[in-house]
Amino acid sequence: MLLQHYIKIAFRNLLKYKVQSIISIVGLAIGLICFTYGWNWYRYETSYDGFYPQASNIYRVYGIDKQTGKKVEQLPLILARKLKKDFPEVKETTQIYSKFGSTFHYGKTRLEDPDEEFIDEQYFHFFPRPVICGKKDDILKTLDEIALTRSFAVKYFKTPEEALGKTLRNGYREHITIVSVLEDAPKNSMMQTDVYELDKFDHERENRITEEMQWKQQSTIIYLMLEPTTNIQAFEKKINAYISEHDYNRSLRLKLARLTEVRHTFGSELTFNLSYIRTFTITGLLLLLCVFFNFTNLLLNRIYLRNKEMKLRNAIGADKKNMIFQLLLELTLLVWISFLLACCLLEITAGGFSRIFETTLQQDVLLSHLCIITGLSWLLLTGICLPLFLRFVRTPSLLVSGGIAPTRKSTFRKTSMTLQLGICIFFLMSTFIMSRQISFMKHKDLGFKKDGLIQLAMTFNDREGISREISTLAILKGFTQAGIFSITHEPQTQNEVEWDGKSLDFAPNFQVLQVGSNFPEVFDIPIVKGRFVDEADMISGHNPRFPCTKAVINEEAARIMNVGDPIGKKISVWDYSTYSDGTRGRAEMEIVGVIKDFQSASLRNPILPQVIVIDGSKWTSYAYYARTESGKEKAAIKAIRNVFKKHAKQGDPSTCEVQSINQILDQLSTSENASLQLFTLLAVFCTLISIFGLYSISSSNMEQRRKEIAVRKVMGASARTIVEMFFREYLAIVLIANLLALPLAWLFMQNWLQQYAYRSSVQPWMYIAIILFTTIIIICTVLYQTIRAARTNPAETIKSE
Template identity: 25%
Template structure:
């Protein structure tokens, strides 16, 4: 019986080629879109789950104020917890990402993807070690673990174990292990790891057992017997708070335990490791995948029910010769499943062809393999569910015809119930399409606003060069060389770039400050030309100057800090302020500028005089960027031959902060276009069916004098009404969704009425163009052809 269902279904596909092509094309594009999104969603949700003990690992985070929640904690926290709490099986700390120059033979590279970590790294985490001994690889202070790619870069195909790399043109480190390349779905990304013992003897966090510096990412692994309920975790967090108070009574801080598997999508903390995702974006695109598949299913239902007249007599004959309703439902569901399976094959081919482009847009390295049984079953499941859903209503509708009425021709097959259902589906299609169009415009406007908003400084034409190696001891010579060259003379020195500053201190005092308040103030150390090079504006007072020797103990603050102090820009100048017990005078107030991503509001900032170095920032003249880089390279190579020259652009750093939003915008554009395309396929099919159904009526109207415009309007007006209804429904839904997304930005555009008008006009225009083709074709046809049989 099933074989017969599929045989008849296949014959129907061949007989009605245009109908079959529209249905298969719509389902294939819908499935391909959904598969691409689901691959992306699956990848986002798989982060850190490859570790054998993923469910037992938690990261320690801290909260110093309601606004300041960070991913770091003191160096002593995790070892102390491990020694005091028996349910903690193990702990491991990571430093901030470390940049070092590595050299082997004639190969020398700057490596900026490294960490210092505890020797327990390979006990807690399951990063595969392809060469070396897991138990001893991190024990010696001069050890280094490198990834396969890094091993190949320096050592080719020879065994790197025991080989020595020169670090920073000075220290020697020995390769004790080779790690498999770190999976893309790990929130910890690195090319090499060195033991914390290598810096323990020189780092003040260890030599003084400091509990006031929050410089380390710490992870703990619970014993298998520990039950991580909310109550148990809360009790442990209280123990962490009490432990901190024993070592630091001056600072108020609370600590929390964050599951390893929730870090990538659910962590929006300060001083976070780069590369985190956003659960909101995952949910948005998952809903988009469902909507696009739903739009494709709606197409199938619409076209199938619209063609009901052609199948009515078939249904009548089958019932007369004994077919039950269940058999007919099986027949029609079999047809829809067959169409769905054919569409799945085409969809897989489309995914395979478009995956490289999709990976480029999404910044991922996704793969699809039909030899993966789990993946294959998932794809077949999608096809079966799509076939059952899309074929369910046509099957129930067609199988319900009364045979006697159908064969006599007395049943109104396109009745009101069927028409209302079809119209409802068309409205739903365009609600989705208009919603996605609104999302596309709003995301574009917000990204454009971010790129072009006034940050409080001019970000273009700024080239930065980190000070490395011998430059530290030749700063006067270095600055003189930069000054002498006209291309590099417009420079300054700063310890941090004002793009995403992650430092902050509470040791700041001024007259009248509430002794019970705890304010975390980010800081920068800048040289005298900083404000000129960055083209910042002083609200009051002056900038640092080499003409004033006392500036080494003076400060510049921003307007936000002046306001917190209860002052304005004018009255703040001349006031005393103390930073880390170093008293000085406020000599200037700079206008507020953004030094963190624009999702965050401007925070208070204190700037001190830089007399030790950091990063050189040069403002190049328009059109001379390449020449400026060449001049910088020549100066750095001559003064610092042991280090490779490296540089960056400030505006590119800023753009990188909004990569996830940019990718969301690109994906929105893509899937909005696909949703509209699928909707238009269905609309085209319906308009063609209506034109065919009313072929004789059109002929009569033309004979009686109707113009082409009259006929086109006749066939199009019902669709225009449906689109107008869809606009009314879509606008409030889209406004709520976009307003919720925009609320995540401290600085945002307004989703104004013009956005909704534009999206509505575009959707209407596309729909009219789609419908007009068949309408005009019918309107210009010779009426004699349609009436000669009458």
């Protein structure tokens, strides 16, 4: 009965102070849900492939190019052999070899080109997969065997059992037997492959070239299974010393990435990288802290408003323990209602969150983590509030004064309000800087005309028929091939570019583009000097991969080469071929022109030096670009898609990759736009929570201090003096909050801006704007209560007391 009585009182108090109760409940629910999403997203993204039995001991070896600082994913196969032989820390290695994908056929039926992985015999010992049917142990033993995933088997053979034993052929073998059908990889796995096959290409090449040449063949992804007791930092130093001592590869520094870290170590093309996800989690935590401060302030404010009630209870003999229990029960009730509201929000928003942020979050896991976070929040709030409750019950002076008064009794409230406002300012400043950077990116001159430009990827079989018909479409003003060039976060580069006068230890990364002769016209890029390459510069039989004897470079390449006038100079590049002895083929060309610099990747990258040649596969290229009038992109894309559908054959993909450049640039800036939306939303939440909380507290503060105001007025203080007194107190909080938050926001955003090669600067006026904005907000929030309190008749106040 006593508990029921306390619960009734708690509900009555929540209803009595309903505005403050609603602010507390809604604010805490939003804080809980935001941090739950951030924490779950971070845990999910850092658990990729963590379900394998030996995941904690599996590491991927990768290189860092000592000169350019770029990550090198593929390493020499001989490195794996050396590590296993000479380092006792290495229990076993497995390699994923170069991709040599090809078209598969079953009888006369053409299968869609699968995602094929060439592996070694140890692969499934590292990454075991449930076997639906077929061989379960030592799955692949010969070159004539392959393993399929369930989805690929069902797509073409209806059931896994029907696929088992079937014989296929591809571009390399006439007879390949399906010996196992594996379960599809979970969504949180990097191993999303349709077909697994043993490698023969890299092994055959390694067996016929010298050891010195083997160290130059960087074509293998290497995974190590280390002893559980291995110190990773010490092991890294050890293998780098080993490489240096034996002079195996001077250009590389080796690093290790834990299996669960691989996705984001090489995730440059991911829409949301780990840095963004960490930011999301940290901002969720900051919002939760802001809510904590507001929640505590409002709770204490309601308690101070009830001092007469507590005095009366104390006078009629209420036990202090019971009073503490009553206050804790009210705190618990608020947290419990917030949790229920957060559960409702979770149910409503979980699907949308997964779609927007391209991730997979399980409802049951989210709910369990929400319970844990809510429990921890309750413990933290109890730990903060309990000492204050005890002080409130035991100290008579606390029952007299309250609010933001210039006494030591309001120290906690001033501190918490300052920190809460500081978090609000942090989000406001971060949002301000972020919005300027995104605006800068959207309006930056890319060096070419992006409006009206369309990118196509020829993934269909009839490339020639499609590209010829598209080139005749009336809606298009221009059409050109571009080899494999597409605008991405991480452009394909090579550092094997040579020219006369180049120093031996200088190996900058160049972008080598193979394009059509009308490429500058389609992109609307001016020629700075000389001329552009054309089809007359191609010589049949000269070089199958680079049949062009002339080349064009961009301004950045001319600057890096530092040869004065580059026209007429010779330049050579790796032509992507490797001879039987391990040496690399080269293509030598004469520079005939310099083209204006243009942004060929996202703005996370600087403009790269470029060598541009004619693409020999005019009608069978992989990438094409089309030019239409600005505003007609949608109509042009529709016309191009109709051509794809007209020429579609069996085994072609269900969708054709046609997008405007503006769409591609929007996709490349998805994480930036999402960051801005996130920070804007959090800034709005924090601002509203702070305003409502401050309004409620200042209102009750004026009420509690009306006797003090009356006495000051009787002693001769004017209304203006009273207003100035209160404004000074609140302005001090605003200024201190700005002094704390603005430097932190600057540090945080400077780190965020470092990922961009081109970025906006933080100007002093931006700090002034934020300080003025927050000052105006606070003044407007407390202005009405302050003026009303200052104008109150002191005689009426003293009489009522």
